[in-house]
Amino acid sequence: MTEKSWDESLVADNLRRIEEKMEAACVKAGRKREEITLLAVTKTVPPALINAAIRGGVRQIGENRVQELLRKEPELELAGAAVHLIGHLQTNKVRQVAGHVHMVQSVDSLRLARTLNDAYAARGETLAVLVEVNVGREESKSGALEEELPALLEGLQALKHLRVRGLMCIPPISDEETGKRKYFSQIYKLFIDIKAKKLDNISMDVLSMGMSSDFEEAILEGSTMVRIGSALFGKRV
Numbered sequence: 001m002t003e004k005s006w007d008e009s010l011v012a013d014n015l016r017r018i019e020e021k022m023e024a025a026c027v028k029a030g031r032k033r034e035e036i037t038l039l040a041v042t043k044t045v046p047p048a049l050i051n052a053a054i055r056g057g058v059r060q061i062g063e064n065r066v067q068e069l070l071r072k073e074p075e076l077e078l079a080g081a082a083v084h085l086i087g088h089l090q091t092n093k094v095r096q097v098a099g100h101v102h103m104v105q106s107v108d109s110l111r112l113a114r115t116l117n118d119a120y121a122a123r124g125e126t127l128a129v130l131v132e133v134n135v136g137r138e139e140s141k142s143g144a145l146e147e148e149l150p151a152l153l154e155g156l157q158a159l160k161h162l163r164v165r166g167l168m169c170i171p172p173i174s175d176e177e178t179g180k181r182k183y184f185s186q187i188y189k190l191f192i193d194i195k196a197k198k199l200d201n202i203s204m205d206v207l208s209m210g211m212s213s214d215f216e217e218a219i220l221e222g223s224t225m226v227r228i229g230s231a232l233f234g235k236r237v
């Protein structure tokens, strides 16, 4: 067997293991498996392995960088999958990425939102976005702070070529289970509070939280989309 086909069968095995864990977390949480979407995080992963995941049933993939997405895109079997941008997006990259993604999960400023809105207006299209929240208030991370959300959401309501679908977060690294769950439940509460306001143009049906090390906790705390990289493709090189 070549090394390549071994890697590909590993992806299928990992996918099966992740599915089992997701199902178990759903049972524990009293939720239905269909309520949660698995997004495969593909940064640094070669197209052949990404295609193996798509053939294995993954329907959503997430890239962090515009350049890397555009480089790999011609080799991806995207008929079966939607692409999400999950990394920080600079306004000067917006024009390049427009038309290549199904959703941008990292909107954290009105300046970025307006630039995206203009790019999609020019195409006569609408883009689904998530607002990224810096739930741990970390200097090193992007994302809007909780107190910035009202003004940001108000501004987003006026941008008719964006459709706000929910929130995304990357909580601080923490060893204790309770540490992560505290952040997850905090953002779930925000999500529910915003949803209850029934704001125009803001639907709040996607809560993107949970990664390889903590997706089960995230499911227990109300996540509707888990973003999984290393548990699916192996350790990043």
Ligand SMILES: *Cc1c(COP(=O)(O)O)cnc(C)c1O
Pocket (backbone or CB within 6 Å): 041, 043, 064, 086, 087, 170, 211, 212, 213, 227, 228, 229, 230, 231
């Ligand atoms: C890399 C990354 C992930 C996935 O991380 P893993 O720990 O490998 O599952 C999820 N979300 C974002 C925004 C990432 O950059």
